[in-house]
Amino acid sequence: MRPVIFDLDGVLVDSEPVWEEVRRAFVAEHGGTWLPETQSRLMGMSTGEWAAYLAELGVRLPPREIASGVVERMAERYRHGVPLMPGAKEAVARLAEHRRPLGLASSSPRALIDVVLDATGLAAFFTATVSTEEVARGKPAPDGYLEAAGRMGVDPGDCVAVEDSSNGLRSAAAAGMRVIAVPHPGYPPAADALALATAVVPGLGDLTPGVVDHAA
Template identity: 75%
Template sequence: MRACVFDLDGVLVDSEPVWEEVRRAFVAEHGGTWQPDTQSRLMGMSTAEWAAYLGSLGVAMPAGEIASAVVERMAARYRDAVPLMPGAVETVRRLSGQVTLGLASSSPRSLIDTVLAAAGLAECFEATVSTEEVPRGKPAPDGYLEAARRLEVDPRECVAVEDSSNGLRSAHAAGMRVVAVPHPRYPPAPDALALAWRVLPDLGAFTVESLS
């Protein structure tokens, strides 16, 4: 393993409940209908992709306006407090002294930078990628491939840390070994979890030694 590439939402930040609350309320306020599988579909999508999807639920606004409004609401929530996952800061800081770290996230660049700065983790990552910066969001491998490119490491020599179905599929499609840390509220689908090289109960169990 030459590098480790983290997902952000659901791995380092317990943001999926916040994303669901914010987007669900936005859809309801604008006359749309939230479907039972909406949250699972949205996880991993790029900003442009999920904004277009909210439009398909009946939100009669241009996708760009949807994205701007929702991201601003998320930024406001983060300004109040960033909901870090247990052990996130300690794990990243510990690993950063042992292996090169990258990040491949579906969050927009502005939220990635806000979270990492608030957590004091920005200096731990050699490269960070938003799916805004690549052609396709997860489950396509684009974000992870771009992270490996920026780190100047072969994807096959990288470990990815993921929680969601689309994230697991994305990292696996990029050729990385995937460590799954399933979110208790949003567990990945069994077929996606089966792609994982290791499955860990939480970030506290994630060490370089555990990957040998």
């Protein structure tokens, strides 16, 4: 059975609006300037990368303090409820029931991944989970997906990734994986990134074992 590796933000959790709200407010409060392209650039960056980028926007704090401040605000939001994407838990369970080895390759910090998976009951479905904090480079580099495949003990070329963002699609494709795109309506991927997908589905309700097999 083809292993499937999910992204988290924008695929399983409708977190991009929350990330944008939290980081935009943090930048404003600490003297920075949010640019029109900021949100699209941030999507897929590792914690260290986006913290350094916010410092470049004029936030008057060291990147380490930027990261800890933003992550704590995100964790607080999640403690009041995790905004799962429609059909997220059902899609993961559906693939698990068909004996698909499942992994996760996320740009979120480890602390937030664990909060989300524990709070939603999704943790039990995944053989391996990776934060881009734990690899050298964030998306669009392939490091996170390659690490997830390595921890699962599978060949990256045998895997199907499920992604939503431009950088995520580029990352999975660079890892040599087939990619199923589930574009977020509020944050659609760039056309060139979407072209890397083997299949495009409108929502997780359409992510079936048959779609995975066809993509592979």
